[in-house]
Amino acid sequence: MFSLRKSFLHTLRAFHVKSFSGSAAAQNAVCLKDRNFLTLKDFNSDEIKHILWVSADLKKRIKHEGQFLPLLQGRSIAMIFEKRSTRTRMSTETGFSLLGGHPCFLTPQDIHLGVNESTTDTARVLAGFADIVLARVYSHSTLEELANQASVPIINGLSDLYHPxxxxxxxxxxxxxxxxxxxxxxxxxxxxxxxxxxxxxxxxxxxxxxxxxxxxxxxxxxxxxxxxxxxxxxxxxxxxxxxxxxxxxxxxxxxxxxxxxxxxxxxxxxxxxxxxxxxxxxxxxxxxxxxxxxxxxxxxxxxxxxxxxxxxxxxxxxxxxAENRKWTIMGLMVSLLTNYTPKSRPLKI
The missing domain is CATH 3.40.50.1370 (Aspartate/ornithine carbamoyltransferase)
Structure with a gap:
Protein backbone atom coordinates (compact mmCIF):
# COMPACT_ATOMS: atom_id res chain seq x y z
CA MET A 1 0.00 0.00 0.00
CA PHE A 2 2.84 2.40 0.91
CA SER A 3 4.61 1.62 -2.37
CA LEU A 4 1.42 2.25 -4.35
CA ARG A 5 0.79 5.54 -2.55
CA LYS A 6 4.40 6.62 -3.15
CA SER A 7 4.08 5.82 -6.85
CA PHE A 8 0.83 7.78 -7.07
CA LEU A 9 2.36 10.83 -5.39
CA HIS A 10 5.38 10.69 -7.71
CA THR A 11 3.07 10.60 -10.75
CA LEU A 12 0.97 13.46 -9.37
CA ARG A 13 4.06 15.57 -8.73
CA ALA A 14 5.36 14.93 -12.25
CA PHE A 15 1.97 15.92 -13.69
CA HIS A 16 2.00 19.11 -11.61
CA VAL A 17 5.39 20.16 -12.95
CA LYS A 18 4.54 19.35 -16.55
CA SER A 19 1.15 21.07 -16.42
CA PHE A 20 2.35 24.53 -15.46
CA SER A 21 5.73 25.07 -17.07
CA GLY A 22 8.88 23.20 -17.87
CA SER A 23 10.71 24.91 -15.03
CA ALA A 24 7.93 25.18 -12.45
CA ALA A 25 9.80 22.92 -10.03
CA ALA A 26 12.94 24.97 -10.52
CA GLN A 27 11.01 28.19 -9.95
CA ASN A 28 9.71 26.78 -6.66
CA ALA A 29 13.28 25.94 -5.63
CA VAL A 30 14.76 29.37 -6.41
CA CYS A 31 16.02 31.45 -3.49
CA LEU A 32 17.30 34.97 -4.21
CA LYS A 33 17.43 36.24 -0.64
CA ASP A 34 20.39 38.58 0.05
CA ARG A 35 21.47 38.70 -3.63
CA ASN A 36 22.52 41.91 -5.39
CA PHE A 37 20.63 42.89 -8.53
CA LEU A 38 23.07 44.82 -10.70
CA THR A 39 22.55 43.14 -14.05
CA LEU A 40 20.39 40.38 -15.51
CA LYS A 41 23.62 38.85 -16.75
CA ASP A 42 23.99 37.39 -13.24
CA PHE A 43 20.56 35.68 -13.25
CA ASN A 44 19.61 32.47 -15.03
CA SER A 45 16.28 31.73 -16.69
CA ASP A 46 14.64 30.15 -13.65
CA GLU A 47 15.70 33.05 -11.43
CA ILE A 48 14.25 35.61 -13.84
CA LYS A 49 11.05 33.57 -14.12
CA HIS A 50 10.84 33.40 -10.33
CA ILE A 51 10.99 37.20 -9.98
CA LEU A 52 8.25 37.55 -12.60
CA TRP A 53 6.17 34.91 -10.82
CA VAL A 54 6.46 36.71 -7.48
CA SER A 55 5.60 40.01 -9.20
CA ALA A 56 2.50 38.59 -10.89
CA ASP A 57 1.43 36.94 -7.65
CA LEU A 58 1.71 40.19 -5.67
CA LYS A 59 -0.21 42.06 -8.37
CA LYS A 60 -2.98 39.47 -8.31
CA ARG A 61 -3.26 39.30 -4.53
CA ILE A 62 -2.92 43.01 -3.77
CA LYS A 63 -4.44 44.79 -6.79
CA HIS A 64 -7.09 42.33 -7.93
CA GLU A 65 -8.01 40.57 -4.67
CA GLY A 66 -7.49 43.51 -2.30
CA GLN A 67 -5.29 41.59 0.12
CA PHE A 68 -3.03 43.33 2.63
CA LEU A 69 0.46 41.81 2.52
CA PRO A 70 2.89 43.58 4.89
CA LEU A 71 5.76 41.36 3.77
CA LEU A 72 8.33 44.11 4.38
CA GLN A 73 6.94 45.49 7.62
CA GLY A 74 9.74 46.92 9.76
CA ARG A 75 12.10 47.09 6.77
CA SER A 76 13.57 50.19 5.13
CA ILE A 77 15.08 51.00 1.75
CA ALA A 78 17.58 53.75 0.93
CA MET A 79 16.96 55.15 -2.55
CA ILE A 80 19.96 56.97 -4.06
CA PHE A 81 19.08 59.09 -7.12
CA GLU A 82 21.93 60.74 -9.02
CA LYS A 83 19.49 60.84 -11.96
CA ARG A 84 15.83 61.85 -11.60
CA SER A 85 13.03 59.49 -12.60
CA THR A 86 9.24 59.51 -12.27
CA ARG A 87 8.69 55.77 -12.64
CA THR A 88 11.66 54.48 -10.65
CA ARG A 89 10.95 56.73 -7.68
CA MET A 90 7.17 56.30 -7.63
CA SER A 91 7.21 52.55 -8.20
CA THR A 92 9.81 51.94 -5.49
CA GLU A 93 8.35 54.32 -2.91
CA THR A 94 4.73 53.27 -3.33
CA GLY A 95 5.62 49.60 -3.70
CA PHE A 96 7.82 49.41 -0.61
CA SER A 97 5.22 51.32 1.43
CA LEU A 98 2.40 49.08 0.20
CA LEU A 99 4.37 46.10 1.52
CA GLY A 100 4.64 47.73 4.94
CA GLY A 101 8.17 49.13 4.69
CA HIS A 102 9.68 52.61 4.87
CA PRO A 103 11.36 54.16 1.79
CA CYS A 104 13.93 56.95 2.17
CA PHE A 105 14.64 59.06 -0.93
CA LEU A 106 18.14 60.56 -1.25
CA THR A 107 18.87 63.19 -3.90
CA PRO A 108 22.32 64.55 -4.84
CA GLN A 109 21.57 67.37 -2.37
CA ASP A 110 21.04 64.82 0.42
CA ILE A 111 23.93 62.49 -0.33
CA HIS A 112 27.12 63.57 -2.12
CA LEU A 113 28.11 60.11 -3.28
CA GLY A 114 31.87 59.89 -3.70
CA VAL A 115 32.31 63.65 -3.10
CA ASN A 116 31.93 64.66 0.54
CA GLU A 117 31.99 61.00 1.54
CA SER A 118 33.52 58.08 -0.32
CA THR A 119 31.25 55.51 -1.95
CA THR A 120 32.81 52.88 0.29
CA ASP A 121 31.93 54.77 3.45
CA THR A 122 28.44 55.57 2.18
CA ALA A 123 27.80 51.88 1.45
CA ARG A 124 28.80 50.86 4.96
CA VAL A 125 26.78 53.64 6.61
CA LEU A 126 23.60 52.92 4.62
CA ALA A 127 23.91 49.20 5.35
CA GLY A 128 23.60 50.08 9.02
CA PHE A 129 20.43 52.11 8.44
CA ALA A 130 18.58 50.26 5.69
CA ASP A 131 17.81 46.66 4.76
CA ILE A 132 18.30 47.23 1.04
CA VAL A 133 19.61 49.99 -1.25
CA LEU A 134 18.40 51.03 -4.70
CA ALA A 135 20.80 53.31 -6.56
CA ARG A 136 20.13 55.16 -9.82
CA VAL A 137 23.57 56.34 -10.88
CA TYR A 138 25.64 57.60 -13.78
CA SER A 139 28.43 55.02 -13.64
CA HIS A 140 27.95 51.28 -13.28
CA SER A 141 31.22 51.13 -11.35
CA THR A 142 29.48 53.05 -8.53
CA LEU A 143 27.00 50.20 -8.16
CA GLU A 144 29.79 47.65 -8.14
CA GLU A 145 31.57 49.53 -5.37
CA LEU A 146 28.37 49.80 -3.35
CA ALA A 147 27.77 46.07 -3.77
CA ASN A 148 31.34 45.22 -2.75
CA GLN A 149 31.16 47.28 0.43
CA ALA A 150 27.55 47.03 1.62
CA SER A 151 26.29 44.12 3.71
CA VAL A 152 22.75 44.50 2.30
CA PRO A 153 21.42 43.87 -1.23
CA ILE A 154 22.03 46.56 -3.85
CA ILE A 155 19.53 47.10 -6.69
CA ASN A 156 20.52 48.81 -9.92
CA GLY A 157 17.90 51.52 -10.48
CA LEU A 158 19.76 52.49 -13.67
CA SER A 159 23.37 52.91 -14.70
CA ASP A 160 25.18 53.83 -17.89
CA LEU A 161 25.56 50.14 -18.71
CA TYR A 162 22.31 48.44 -17.61
CA HIS A 163 18.68 49.10 -16.64
CA PRO A 164 17.50 45.67 -15.43
CA ALA A 322 4.79 51.75 -16.68
CA GLU A 323 2.44 50.38 -14.02
CA ASN A 324 4.29 47.07 -14.02
CA ARG A 325 7.41 48.93 -12.90
CA LYS A 326 5.67 48.96 -9.50
CA TRP A 327 4.71 45.29 -9.37
CA THR A 328 8.06 44.04 -10.63
CA ILE A 329 10.14 46.18 -8.26
CA MET A 330 7.90 44.89 -5.47
CA GLY A 331 8.46 41.32 -6.63
CA LEU A 332 12.19 41.91 -6.80
CA MET A 333 12.43 43.51 -3.35
CA VAL A 334 10.37 40.74 -1.77
CA SER A 335 12.57 38.13 -3.47
CA LEU A 336 15.80 39.76 -2.24
CA LEU A 337 14.60 40.32 1.33
CA THR A 338 12.40 37.32 2.13
CA ASN A 339 11.79 33.65 1.36
CA TYR A 340 8.28 34.38 0.08
CA THR A 341 6.64 31.67 -2.00
CA PRO A 342 3.84 32.79 -4.34
CA LYS A 343 0.37 31.36 -3.78
CA SER A 344 -0.54 31.34 -7.47
CA ARG A 345 0.64 28.89 -10.09
CA PRO A 346 3.98 29.54 -11.84
CA LEU A 347 3.72 31.54 -15.05
CA LYS A 348 3.72 29.65 -18.35
CA ILE A 349 6.64 31.65 -19.67
Whole structure:
Protein backbone atom coordinates (compact mmCIF):
# COMPACT_ATOMS: atom_id res chain seq x y z
CA MET A 1 0.00 0.00 0.00
CA PHE A 2 2.84 2.40 0.91
CA SER A 3 4.61 1.62 -2.37
CA LEU A 4 1.42 2.25 -4.35
CA ARG A 5 0.79 5.54 -2.55
CA LYS A 6 4.40 6.62 -3.15
CA SER A 7 4.08 5.82 -6.85
CA PHE A 8 0.83 7.78 -7.07
CA LEU A 9 2.36 10.83 -5.39
CA HIS A 10 5.38 10.69 -7.71
CA THR A 11 3.07 10.60 -10.75
CA LEU A 12 0.97 13.46 -9.37
CA ARG A 13 4.06 15.57 -8.73
CA ALA A 14 5.36 14.93 -12.25
CA PHE A 15 1.97 15.92 -13.69
CA HIS A 16 2.00 19.11 -11.61
CA VAL A 17 5.39 20.16 -12.95
CA LYS A 18 4.54 19.35 -16.55
CA SER A 19 1.15 21.07 -16.42
CA PHE A 20 2.35 24.53 -15.46
CA SER A 21 5.73 25.07 -17.07
CA GLY A 22 8.88 23.20 -17.87
CA SER A 23 10.71 24.91 -15.03
CA ALA A 24 7.93 25.18 -12.45
CA ALA A 25 9.80 22.92 -10.03
CA ALA A 26 12.94 24.97 -10.52
CA GLN A 27 11.01 28.19 -9.95
CA ASN A 28 9.71 26.78 -6.66
CA ALA A 29 13.28 25.94 -5.63
CA VAL A 30 14.76 29.37 -6.41
CA CYS A 31 16.02 31.45 -3.49
CA LEU A 32 17.30 34.97 -4.21
CA LYS A 33 17.43 36.24 -0.64
CA ASP A 34 20.39 38.58 0.05
CA ARG A 35 21.47 38.70 -3.63
CA ASN A 36 22.52 41.91 -5.39
CA PHE A 37 20.63 42.89 -8.53
CA LEU A 38 23.07 44.82 -10.70
CA THR A 39 22.55 43.14 -14.05
CA LEU A 40 20.39 40.38 -15.51
CA LYS A 41 23.62 38.85 -16.75
CA ASP A 42 23.99 37.39 -13.24
CA PHE A 43 20.56 35.68 -13.25
CA ASN A 44 19.61 32.47 -15.03
CA SER A 45 16.28 31.73 -16.69
CA ASP A 46 14.64 30.15 -13.65
CA GLU A 47 15.70 33.05 -11.43
CA ILE A 48 14.25 35.61 -13.84
CA LYS A 49 11.05 33.57 -14.12
CA HIS A 50 10.84 33.40 -10.33
CA ILE A 51 10.99 37.20 -9.98
CA LEU A 52 8.25 37.55 -12.60
CA TRP A 53 6.17 34.91 -10.82
CA VAL A 54 6.46 36.71 -7.48
CA SER A 55 5.60 40.01 -9.20
CA ALA A 56 2.50 38.59 -10.89
CA ASP A 57 1.43 36.94 -7.65
CA LEU A 58 1.71 40.19 -5.67
CA LYS A 59 -0.21 42.06 -8.37
CA LYS A 60 -2.98 39.47 -8.31
CA ARG A 61 -3.26 39.30 -4.53
CA ILE A 62 -2.92 43.01 -3.77
CA LYS A 63 -4.44 44.79 -6.79
CA HIS A 64 -7.09 42.33 -7.93
CA GLU A 65 -8.01 40.57 -4.67
CA GLY A 66 -7.49 43.51 -2.30
CA GLN A 67 -5.29 41.59 0.12
CA PHE A 68 -3.03 43.33 2.63
CA LEU A 69 0.46 41.81 2.52
CA PRO A 70 2.89 43.58 4.89
CA LEU A 71 5.76 41.36 3.77
CA LEU A 72 8.33 44.11 4.38
CA GLN A 73 6.94 45.49 7.62
CA GLY A 74 9.74 46.92 9.76
CA ARG A 75 12.10 47.09 6.77
CA SER A 76 13.57 50.19 5.13
CA ILE A 77 15.08 51.00 1.75
CA ALA A 78 17.58 53.75 0.93
CA MET A 79 16.96 55.15 -2.55
CA ILE A 80 19.96 56.97 -4.06
CA PHE A 81 19.08 59.09 -7.12
CA GLU A 82 21.93 60.74 -9.02
CA LYS A 83 19.49 60.84 -11.96
CA ARG A 84 15.83 61.85 -11.60
CA SER A 85 13.03 59.49 -12.60
CA THR A 86 9.24 59.51 -12.27
CA ARG A 87 8.69 55.77 -12.64
CA THR A 88 11.66 54.48 -10.65
CA ARG A 89 10.95 56.73 -7.68
CA MET A 90 7.17 56.30 -7.63
CA SER A 91 7.21 52.55 -8.20
CA THR A 92 9.81 51.94 -5.49
CA GLU A 93 8.35 54.32 -2.91
CA THR A 94 4.73 53.27 -3.33
CA GLY A 95 5.62 49.60 -3.70
CA PHE A 96 7.82 49.41 -0.61
CA SER A 97 5.22 51.32 1.43
CA LEU A 98 2.40 49.08 0.20
CA LEU A 99 4.37 46.10 1.52
CA GLY A 100 4.64 47.73 4.94
CA GLY A 101 8.17 49.13 4.69
CA HIS A 102 9.68 52.61 4.87
CA PRO A 103 11.36 54.16 1.79
CA CYS A 104 13.93 56.95 2.17
CA PHE A 105 14.64 59.06 -0.93
CA LEU A 106 18.14 60.56 -1.25
CA THR A 107 18.87 63.19 -3.90
CA PRO A 108 22.32 64.55 -4.84
CA GLN A 109 21.57 67.37 -2.37
CA ASP A 110 21.04 64.82 0.42
CA ILE A 111 23.93 62.49 -0.33
CA HIS A 112 27.12 63.57 -2.12
CA LEU A 113 28.11 60.11 -3.28
CA GLY A 114 31.87 59.89 -3.70
CA VAL A 115 32.31 63.65 -3.10
CA ASN A 116 31.93 64.66 0.54
CA GLU A 117 31.99 61.00 1.54
CA SER A 118 33.52 58.08 -0.32
CA THR A 119 31.25 55.51 -1.95
CA THR A 120 32.81 52.88 0.29
CA ASP A 121 31.93 54.77 3.45
CA THR A 122 28.44 55.57 2.18
CA ALA A 123 27.80 51.88 1.45
CA ARG A 124 28.80 50.86 4.96
CA VAL A 125 26.78 53.64 6.61
CA LEU A 126 23.60 52.92 4.62
CA ALA A 127 23.91 49.20 5.35
CA GLY A 128 23.60 50.08 9.02
CA PHE A 129 20.43 52.11 8.44
CA ALA A 130 18.58 50.26 5.69
CA ASP A 131 17.81 46.66 4.76
CA ILE A 132 18.30 47.23 1.04
CA VAL A 133 19.61 49.99 -1.25
CA LEU A 134 18.40 51.03 -4.70
CA ALA A 135 20.80 53.31 -6.56
CA ARG A 136 20.13 55.16 -9.82
CA VAL A 137 23.57 56.34 -10.88
CA TYR A 138 25.64 57.60 -13.78
CA SER A 139 28.43 55.02 -13.64
CA HIS A 140 27.95 51.28 -13.28
CA SER A 141 31.22 51.13 -11.35
CA THR A 142 29.48 53.05 -8.53
CA LEU A 143 27.00 50.20 -8.16
CA GLU A 144 29.79 47.65 -8.14
CA GLU A 145 31.57 49.53 -5.37
CA LEU A 146 28.37 49.80 -3.35
CA ALA A 147 27.77 46.07 -3.77
CA ASN A 148 31.34 45.22 -2.75
CA GLN A 149 31.16 47.28 0.43
CA ALA A 150 27.55 47.03 1.62
CA SER A 151 26.29 44.12 3.71
CA VAL A 152 22.75 44.50 2.30
CA PRO A 153 21.42 43.87 -1.23
CA ILE A 154 22.03 46.56 -3.85
CA ILE A 155 19.53 47.10 -6.69
CA ASN A 156 20.52 48.81 -9.92
CA GLY A 157 17.90 51.52 -10.48
CA LEU A 158 19.76 52.49 -13.67
CA SER A 159 23.37 52.91 -14.70
CA ASP A 160 25.18 53.83 -17.89
CA LEU A 161 25.56 50.14 -18.71
CA TYR A 162 22.31 48.44 -17.61
CA HIS A 163 18.68 49.10 -16.64
CA PRO A 164 17.50 45.67 -15.43
CA UNK A 165 14.43 46.74 -13.41
CA UNK A 166 12.93 48.21 -16.59
CA UNK A 167 13.25 44.87 -18.35
CA UNK A 168 11.40 43.05 -15.57
CA UNK A 169 8.44 45.36 -16.19
CA UNK A 170 8.69 44.82 -19.95
CA UNK A 171 8.74 41.05 -19.54
CA UNK A 172 5.75 40.97 -17.20
CA UNK A 173 3.80 43.23 -19.58
CA UNK A 174 4.50 40.96 -22.55
CA UNK A 175 3.71 37.87 -20.48
CA UNK A 176 0.34 39.33 -19.57
CA UNK A 177 -0.44 40.36 -23.15
CA UNK A 178 0.72 37.28 -25.05
CA UNK A 179 0.24 34.64 -22.36
CA UNK A 180 3.78 33.38 -22.92
CA UNK A 181 7.19 34.81 -23.75
CA UNK A 182 8.72 31.77 -25.40
CA UNK A 183 9.09 32.15 -29.17
CA UNK A 184 8.39 35.88 -29.32
CA UNK A 185 10.56 38.19 -31.44
CA UNK A 186 11.43 41.57 -29.97
CA UNK A 187 12.84 44.31 -32.20
CA UNK A 188 14.81 47.21 -30.78
CA UNK A 189 15.01 50.33 -32.94
CA UNK A 190 17.20 53.11 -31.53
CA UNK A 191 20.33 53.68 -29.49
CA UNK A 192 22.58 50.87 -28.29
CA UNK A 193 22.01 51.89 -24.68
CA UNK A 194 21.53 50.47 -21.18
CA UNK A 195 17.96 49.29 -21.82
CA UNK A 196 19.05 47.38 -24.91
CA UNK A 197 21.97 45.90 -22.96
CA UNK A 198 19.57 44.52 -20.36
CA UNK A 199 17.33 43.04 -23.06
CA UNK A 200 20.43 41.37 -24.50
CA UNK A 201 21.26 39.86 -21.10
CA UNK A 202 17.81 38.35 -20.57
CA UNK A 203 15.73 37.56 -23.67
CA UNK A 204 17.66 34.54 -24.92
CA UNK A 205 17.32 32.90 -21.49
CA UNK A 206 13.54 33.06 -21.94
CA UNK A 207 13.61 31.75 -25.54
CA UNK A 208 12.88 35.19 -26.99
CA UNK A 209 14.50 36.33 -30.26
CA UNK A 210 16.05 39.78 -30.50
CA UNK A 211 16.48 41.94 -33.59
CA UNK A 212 18.37 45.22 -33.25
CA UNK A 213 18.59 48.29 -35.49
CA UNK A 214 20.99 51.06 -34.46
CA UNK A 215 22.63 53.80 -36.54
CA UNK A 216 26.28 53.22 -37.33
CA UNK A 217 28.34 54.42 -34.42
CA UNK A 218 25.56 53.74 -31.90
CA UNK A 219 25.91 49.97 -31.63
CA UNK A 220 25.66 48.22 -28.24
CA UNK A 221 28.77 47.78 -26.07
CA UNK A 222 31.10 45.19 -27.61
CA UNK A 223 31.47 43.22 -24.36
CA UNK A 224 27.71 43.07 -23.88
CA UNK A 225 27.30 42.02 -27.51
CA UNK A 226 29.81 39.19 -27.13
CA UNK A 227 27.93 37.85 -24.10
CA UNK A 228 24.58 38.20 -25.90
CA UNK A 229 25.93 36.23 -28.86
CA UNK A 230 27.06 33.51 -26.48
CA UNK A 231 23.65 33.39 -24.80
CA UNK A 232 21.84 33.31 -28.13
CA UNK A 233 23.93 30.38 -29.29
CA UNK A 234 23.49 28.56 -25.96
CA UNK A 235 19.70 28.93 -25.96
CA UNK A 236 19.13 28.60 -29.70
CA UNK A 237 17.56 32.02 -30.28
CA UNK A 238 18.05 34.63 -32.99
CA UNK A 239 20.21 37.71 -32.43
CA UNK A 240 20.15 39.93 -35.52
CA UNK A 241 21.90 43.31 -35.81
CA UNK A 242 21.47 45.85 -38.59
CA UNK A 243 21.35 49.58 -39.28
CA UNK A 244 18.07 49.19 -41.23
CA UNK A 245 14.98 49.69 -38.99
CA UNK A 246 12.59 48.07 -41.48
CA UNK A 247 14.79 45.00 -41.80
CA UNK A 248 14.85 44.65 -38.02
CA UNK A 249 11.07 45.13 -37.71
CA UNK A 250 10.21 42.44 -40.23
CA UNK A 251 8.19 39.69 -38.53
CA UNK A 252 8.57 41.14 -35.03
CA UNK A 253 5.94 40.68 -32.31
CA UNK A 254 7.20 43.62 -30.29
CA UNK A 255 8.69 46.94 -31.39
CA UNK A 256 10.71 48.76 -28.71
CA UNK A 257 12.54 52.06 -28.57
CA UNK A 258 13.83 54.54 -26.01
CA UNK A 259 15.13 58.09 -25.82
CA UNK A 260 17.81 59.01 -28.33
CA UNK A 261 19.28 61.61 -25.97
CA UNK A 262 19.81 60.39 -22.42
CA UNK A 263 20.55 62.56 -19.39
CA UNK A 264 24.13 63.76 -19.71
CA UNK A 265 24.02 63.72 -23.53
CA UNK A 266 22.24 67.06 -24.06
CA UNK A 267 25.22 68.60 -25.86
CA UNK A 268 25.00 65.81 -28.45
CA UNK A 269 21.28 66.33 -29.12
CA UNK A 270 21.54 68.08 -32.50
CA UNK A 271 23.96 65.51 -33.89
CA UNK A 272 22.00 62.59 -32.46
CA UNK A 273 18.73 63.76 -34.00
CA UNK A 274 20.46 63.87 -37.38
CA UNK A 275 22.03 60.45 -36.91
CA UNK A 276 18.73 58.85 -35.89
CA UNK A 277 16.76 60.26 -38.83
CA UNK A 278 14.54 57.48 -40.19
CA UNK A 279 14.40 55.58 -36.88
CA UNK A 280 11.04 56.89 -35.72
CA UNK A 281 8.57 54.02 -35.16
CA UNK A 282 5.38 54.53 -37.16
CA UNK A 283 2.55 52.41 -38.52
CA UNK A 284 4.71 51.98 -41.61
CA UNK A 285 7.33 50.30 -39.40
CA UNK A 286 4.60 48.06 -38.03
CA UNK A 287 3.39 47.16 -41.52
CA UNK A 288 6.27 44.67 -41.90
CA UNK A 289 5.97 43.32 -38.34
CA UNK A 290 3.86 40.37 -37.22
CA UNK A 291 0.07 40.96 -37.39
CA UNK A 292 -0.06 40.85 -33.57
CA UNK A 293 2.72 43.42 -33.05
CA UNK A 294 2.78 45.64 -29.98
CA UNK A 295 4.84 48.62 -28.89
CA UNK A 296 6.92 49.30 -25.76
CA UNK A 297 8.75 52.40 -24.52
CA UNK A 298 10.21 52.87 -21.03
CA UNK A 299 9.26 56.59 -21.00
CA UNK A 300 9.53 59.54 -21.02
CA UNK A 301 8.87 59.58 -24.74
CA UNK A 302 9.72 62.16 -27.39
CA UNK A 303 7.72 62.47 -30.61
CA UNK A 304 10.77 61.89 -32.82
CA UNK A 305 11.16 58.38 -31.34
CA UNK A 306 7.58 57.21 -32.01
CA UNK A 307 4.65 59.08 -33.52
CA UNK A 308 1.31 59.66 -31.78
CA UNK A 309 -0.52 57.20 -34.01
CA UNK A 310 1.53 54.31 -32.61
CA UNK A 311 2.10 55.66 -29.11
CA UNK A 312 -1.62 56.13 -28.34
CA UNK A 313 -2.88 53.19 -30.37
CA UNK A 314 -4.32 49.93 -28.98
CA UNK A 315 -1.02 48.31 -29.96
CA UNK A 316 0.84 50.44 -27.42
CA UNK A 317 1.45 48.79 -24.06
CA UNK A 318 3.41 51.71 -22.59
CA UNK A 319 1.01 52.52 -19.75
CA UNK A 320 0.55 48.92 -18.50
CA UNK A 321 4.34 48.67 -18.89
CA ALA A 322 4.79 51.75 -16.68
CA GLU A 323 2.44 50.38 -14.02
CA ASN A 324 4.29 47.07 -14.02
CA ARG A 325 7.41 48.93 -12.90
CA LYS A 326 5.67 48.96 -9.50
CA TRP A 327 4.71 45.29 -9.37
CA THR A 328 8.06 44.04 -10.63
CA ILE A 329 10.14 46.18 -8.26
CA MET A 330 7.90 44.89 -5.47
CA GLY A 331 8.46 41.32 -6.63
CA LEU A 332 12.19 41.91 -6.80
CA MET A 333 12.43 43.51 -3.35
CA VAL A 334 10.37 40.74 -1.77
CA SER A 335 12.57 38.13 -3.47
CA LEU A 336 15.80 39.76 -2.24
CA LEU A 337 14.60 40.32 1.33
CA THR A 338 12.40 37.32 2.13
CA ASN A 339 11.79 33.65 1.36
CA TYR A 340 8.28 34.38 0.08
CA THR A 341 6.64 31.67 -2.00
CA PRO A 342 3.84 32.79 -4.34
CA LYS A 343 0.37 31.36 -3.78
CA SER A 344 -0.54 31.34 -7.47
CA ARG A 345 0.64 28.89 -10.09
CA PRO A 346 3.98 29.54 -11.84
CA LEU A 347 3.72 31.54 -15.05
CA LYS A 348 3.72 29.65 -18.35
CA ILE A 349 6.64 31.65 -19.67
Missing amino acids: IQILADLLTLQEHYGSLSGLTVTWIGDGNNVLHSLMMSLAKLNVNLRVATPKGYEPDSRVLAEAQRLSKEHGTELFLTSDPMAAARGANVLVTDTWVSMGQEEEKKQRLQDFHGYQITMETGSVASPDWTFLHCLPRKAEEVDDEVFYSPRSLVFPE
